[in-house]
Amino acid sequence: MASERRIGLIGFGTIARDIHARLGNEGFSFACLLRPDSPSRAGVPEGIALVATVDELLNWGPALVVEVAGQAAVAQTLPTVLAAGISVLPASTGALADDDLLARLTEAAEQGGTRLIVPSGAVGGLDYLAALRETADAHVRYTSRKPPRAWAPELEALGLTEKAAQAEIALYEGTAREAAKLYPKNLNVGLTIALAVGHERLSVRIVSDPKAAGNTHEIEAESALGTARLSFVNLPSPTNPKTSALTAASLTAAIRRQFDRIAV
Ligand SMILES: NC(=O)C1=CN([C@@H]2O[C@H](COP(=O)(O)OP(=O)(O)OC[C@H]3O[C@@H](n4cnc5c(N)ncnc54)[C@H](OP(=O)(O)O)[C@@H]3O)[C@@H](O)[C@H]2O)C=CC1
Numbered sequence: 001m002a003s004e005r006r007i008g009l010i011g012f013g014t015i016a017r018d019i020h021a022r023l024g025n026e027g028f029s030f031a032c033l034l035r036p037d038s039p040s041r042a043g044v045p046e047g048i049a050l051v052a053t054v055d056e057l058l059n060w061g062p063a064l065v066v067e068v069a070g071q072a073a074v075a076q077t078l079p080t081v082l083a084a085g086i087s088v089l090p091a092s093t094g095a096l097a098d099d100d101l102l103a104r105l106t107e108a109a110e111q112g113g114t115r116l117i118v119p120s121g122a123v124g125g126l127d128y129l130a131a132l133r134e135t136a137d138a139h140v141r142y143t144s145r146k147p148p149r150a151w152a153p154e155l156e157a158l159g160l161t162e163k164a165a166q167a168e169i170a171l172y173e174g175t176a177r178e179a180a181k182l183y184p185k186n187l188n189v190g191l192t193i194a195l196a197v198g199h200e201r202l203s204v205r206i207v208s209d210p211k212a213a214g215n216t217h218e219i220e221a222e223s224a225l226g227t228a229r230l231s232f233v234n235l236p237s238p239t240n241p242k243t244s245a246l247t248a249a250s251l252t253a254a255i256r257r258q259f260d261r262i263a264v
């Protein structure tokens with residue numbers, strides 16, 4: 001369990017702003033790592049220490065580092081943080097699709113005596129899914145269904161913007177690894193589920209749906225132990241339609257758990 005409530009944030013966008021707003025008056029202090037030329041620097045509130053390198057962040061003395069920047073930042077920063085003795089909570093779990101990176105992170109955590117803690121993020125039920133990892137015949141199907149504006153750049157690149165406004169489009173069906181690489185800002189959840197249940201037990205579907213009530217995540221599980229259907233209809237964040245507003249609340253809860261005497 002971490003003691004001093006010092007949180008190092010990597011990135012300061014939609015999720016980080018919300019985490020800071022939620023925890024700011026609970027005795028936590030924050031430092032934030034942003035690139036020297038980052039437009040996000042202008043939006044960092046007074047009282048947050050702003051740094052430009054991992055070494056500066058480590059010198060500030062975080063008890064926990066929370067990555068809320070994107071998949072590239074995981075590889076750029078987290079191995080050094082873990083090896084330096086600080087545990088990490090990454091939002092961009094899709095980066096863990098890369099087995100070499102996963103091995104580097106594991107080695108760094110062993111070296112530093114630390115942990116990479118995978119948060120549930122925009123979904124829930126990871127405890128149930130992790131229990132199925134022990135069950136040979138388990139199969140899980142995950143569907144990420146969001147309105148077209150959550151896939152806007154991707155639909156434009158495919159020339160599907162107009163069609164997507166009228167009709168449902170199946171964008172992808174396959175593995176969590178490939179999904180996380182194709183849609184790095186939307187399919188972190190797929191990789192999170194794969195880490196819980198096992199890649200070989202999971203199939204992933206991605207749908208653009210003009211009738212979607214929100215950022216919808218459906219998880220259907222079948223095994224010798226029974227069946228489960230989990231359905232999450234999340235409001236998008238006001239400042240990023242790809243990111244469910246739930247994600248910051250989930251990361252906040254995950255941060256609190258690292259400091260609470262009774263962790264739920
Ligand atoms: N696990 C889950 O359930 C979910 C995970 N996510 C992940 O969380 C990430 C953040 O989401 P969100 O807050 O909405 O995104 P935003 O785009 O709103 O914010 C991203 C922030 O990270 C900064 N940033 C980007 N790259 C780097 C880098 N290499 N080093 C340091 N800072 C960087 C950006 O700064 P700049 O101004 O310089 O670009 C910006 O401040 C998503 O990209 C996604 O990977 C999102 C939703 C759900």
Ligand SMILES: O=C([O-])CC(=O)C(=O)O
Binds near residue numbers: 184189242244245
């Ligand atoms: O916030 C969401 O709905 C999920 C998301 O973007 C992701 O998994 O990357």
